[in-house]
Amino acid sequence: MQHTHNGADTGQKMSLQDLIEQVNKSDIGSLRQNVVRILSLVHNPATSAHELSDLIQTDPPLCSRILRVANSAFYGSQRHVGAIRQAIIWLGFNTVKELALSQKVFELFQNGNGLADFSLKNLWNHSMLVAVGSKLVYRREFVLSGEEAFTAGLLHELGLIIEAQFCKEVFAYDLIHQHKGNMRQLEDAILGYNHCDIGGALAKAWEFPDFISSSIKYHHTPELSPERGRRLVQTVFIADTLATRIYKEFNDEPAENKATFDACMRDLSIESEALDLLAKELEKERQILVEKGLML
């Protein structure tokens, strides 16, 4: 029943709006409530540990995944962590919030089938790195906890997730040409719009906070983002670049956009020495993600 897009050959093009509607009717659409709920909980400073644990406990798959991470090699707890309240005390409130969000977003990635699985795995790993990298920049450079940055980084490729499941021809073409092309150009050619547009439109349709939809829509073109919230978009861009440097399995642009990158560095007053330090930190964080079982 899934409508496959085959614009390049037939000239039959599905509009962005049609695509969003189709997504909303699919399994992914049913995740909307959950994702939005956890997003609002994670980004509300007044959220208490009780509310978080109550929310997680009403979602058994989420609950079991968090407990699995809590009992992973990284945390190395001598005692078995058997309850979410225990996990919050043991891992920390913020960690559990992050875990809850990642696992929920991870469900979006799981709806794919066959063809795009390989790419989705790499895409998830990349997204985790961008989330952690963005947070790192926020903490080290702006002395901010970086929860928003984490979320923005995690979701920045939302458009690709949709594409992988609803516009398989793009991925098929990409695979055939062994990632040599620029994804955006390919998408524009086949679909008439690209994954930035798709992600941005879905984020709007799902009523995500503005900072998230902006960082999705402009993650390749931060200079076009609205003034308000541009710092986050630029941070995601920088983290995206760093992540691509240390994790080469995923790359949707053939070459770094040096001009945009330099502009971001300048605008955010990040010195090149600081970037080197951040790159090293991210490399360490990647190891930690592997130990936590959060890298596939």
Place this chain on the structure above:
Amino acid sequence: MNTDQNQKLQQRIKELEIELRHLRNDYDLTRREVDVAKGNFLDMLKSLEDINVELADRNAKIEQQKAEIDNQYRLFRTLLDEIPNPVFYEDAQGNYLGCNKAFCQALGITSDKVEGKTAYEIFPRHDAELHHRMDDKLIRQGGILHYETCILFADGLDHDIVISKAAYLDAGGRILGIVAVCSDVTQSKRNELELRQSNRAKDKFFSIISHDMKNPLNALMLTTEFLQDNHQDLTKSKVEDMLGNVHNSAKRLNALLSNLLQWARSQSGRIPHEPTHLDLYNLVEQIISLAASTAREKSIELASDIPRGMFIYADRQMLMTVLRNLVSNAVKFTQPEGKVLVNAILLDDWVEITVADNGIGLSKADIDKLFRIDVHYSTKGTSRETGTGLGLILCFEFVERQGGEIKVFSEVGKGSTFRVRLPRQDAD
């Protein structure tokens, strides 16, 4: 230090400064986050404490409820055990859940032989079937039911028991089981039987007085009245004849009265049992001599085969009454030219005395009535002698009171043998 080195050093210093800034930033953030985490942790701890307090509270309540239930159980147990009637209770499937002390004592079992068992494991099969049937009925219809049965108690006796069973219900009206109370009606049934018997005895007493005494008394009055009015007109031999009749009537009345008085005294328990060593030969001779004139009149041979020197340990008055009645009965129910023989032999445990005749005999049905006070049985003798039906009843009672037994062997037309067995007590 050259410029190049200097530049490198400057670069390194800058790097370290940035690293320091990063670390400081991270430190500041981490401290803030630790504070928040501490808050969360304390929050969690507090909620755990709240849960603990609530748990302690709930535990205390449960303990209190347990104590209340315990006390109620004690009350129930005491109540149950202090009830003198045997009580037991079962579930709706017929499993006995428990019983009281009286029940255990009555059946001579412990409560663990009752709990969890069915009627079939407690009572003999036939009884169990009855209880089971009644339980079924009660479970079907609810309410209360009573039934009577006979249960062998630990005292070795069969007791007449009325069992009252009631269904007990849960709050929703569903039958949970059965409570049963046993009432021992053995004594009251016995009392009732005795009462009925003594009532019959009283009736018999009055019937004897009104009927058997009135006739000879009437004859006596009429004869004496006739004699008073006409003795001058009568021949001497006629007068003597009539006086003989008067004497006979008086004798019969006397015999009857003496039996009646003895019987009445025995009924009120005023005849003491005072056994002594008696010379049976002499005793029987005396009795034969008393009956000899009547026997002679009917040309009946009355004899004793008892050897001289046979002694017996018995109450003289009672034995005399028994043998007098048996001998006079034998003469009464034997045709002229017949024979009545009294004999006695010593057995291991008994002295057996028999009074045998070759008279008219008794039917099986009549034999059954002989010793019963509640059935009036009296037959006229072969010479139309009247009887009271009291003699044999006295015999039966007196023999029984001495620990003996009396039996009749008889055939219609061939004669009867009355056998009295009294326990031998030579040792005394």
